[in-house]
Amino acid sequence: MPLQTMSRRPTIEWQTNGVCNYDCSYCIQSRQHRQGYPSDDTIERFLAFFAQLPGAWEIKMSGGEPFALRGFMTRIIPGLAALPHHVSVLTNFSAPLGVLRRFVDFVGDKLEVFSASLHLEYVEVGVFVKKAVTFRSWLRPETTFVVNNVLVPGTVAALVGVKAQVEAAGLKYFPQVMKTKQGVYAYDAAEAALVKALIGERPTAREANVAPSYKGRRCWAGAAYFVVDQFGQAFRCRTAKRCGEGYLGNVLDGTFRLAMGPEICRYDICPCTVPANRGMIDGISPGRQAEEPKQ
Ligand code: SF4
Numbered sequence: 001m002p003l004q005t006m007s008r009r010p011t012i013e014w015q016t017n018g019v020c021n022y023d024c025s026y027c028i029q030s031r032q033h034r035q036g037y038p039s040d041d042t043i044e045r046f047l048a049f050f051a052q053l054p055g056a057w058e059i060k061m062s063g064g065e066p067f068a069l070r071g072f073m074t075r076i077i078p079g080l081a082a083l084p085h086h087v088s089v090l091t092n093f094s095a096p097l098g099v100l101r102r103f104v105d106f107v108g109d110k111l112e113v114f115s116a117s118l119h120l121e122y123v124e125v126g127v128f129v130k131k132a133v134t135f136r137s138w139l140r141p142e143t144t145f146v147v148n149n150v151l152v153p154g155t156v157a158a159l160v161g162v163k164a165q166v167e168a169a170g171l172k173y174f175p176q177v178m179k180t181k182q183g184v185y186a187y188d189a190a191e192a193a194l195v196k197a198l199i200g201e202r203p204t205a206r207e208a209n210v211a212p213s214y215k216g217r218r219c220w221a222g223a224a225y226f227v228v229d230q231f232g233q234a235f236r237c238r239t240a241k242r243c244g245e246g247y248l249g250n251v252l253d254g255t256f257r258l259a260m261g262p263e264i265c266r267y268d269i270c271p272c273t274v275p276a277n278r279g280m281i282d283g284i285s286p287g288r289q290a291e292e293p294k295q
């Protein structure tokens, strides 16, 4: 596999399951797609695929909600803990602290990035922050812990106080502009000004997810980064998948092949900060702070 990734961090985004225990009104995943989970046998086949990858990859899991999958804590996490890869997770942070403690104990210093999404339709910010502070105290300093927050239209004014509360607790607040199937939500003038205040004038991919376009740049997605869904279907990146392009085969049936090298991006939106923050896009400096690809 020609990774050529000396300055890149090989990364897989694994949508472990579709099921989620929340039903946020602004979720970019339709209810129809927020379904399904792999069988125990399928999980073992995923683990076998990850086991034969050369070198150490970062396997970043999302759903749906990964912790809502029964096999997540019983099979996936113990299985990954036995492999040479690093582990990251994007979660709505609804799992009880007892479960989260076991998670940390399993993955130990393999844990790279833990992205906890704050969904105010389901949790009060003070409760979330208290839990996050406890959880953060269990992590080694090198592990990135971020609080993701979608800038939901109609609520942005209140989020200024939410950001202050998160940051006052010593946590990293990571705002995300609201995405739609077509691109980025068009806020009205009043909220657009608040959005700018929350994310800053020219935020880097470390500071906010503004779903920029890297069209015309050389991108290593497909060669050193890919996304794989709960059925094993792998694609070059999220946008390519959404456009029905960039199919790399299925990791469960032996048809998966990495691309031989980089390609020029031809998409108008890069909705996820992971490729940028893992050094996949030429000219964009990697960072380690930003996360979340979906609402
Ligand atoms: S936004 Fe996240 S937590 Fe909310 S329903 Fe969608 S997947 Fe679940």
Ligand code: SF4
Binding pocket: 214, 215, 219, 220, 221, 236, 237, 238, 239, 240, 264, 265, 266, 267, 269, 270, 271, 275, 281
């Ligand atoms: S959309 Fe992003 S990840 Fe996909 S090819 Fe373009 S720059 Fe790379």
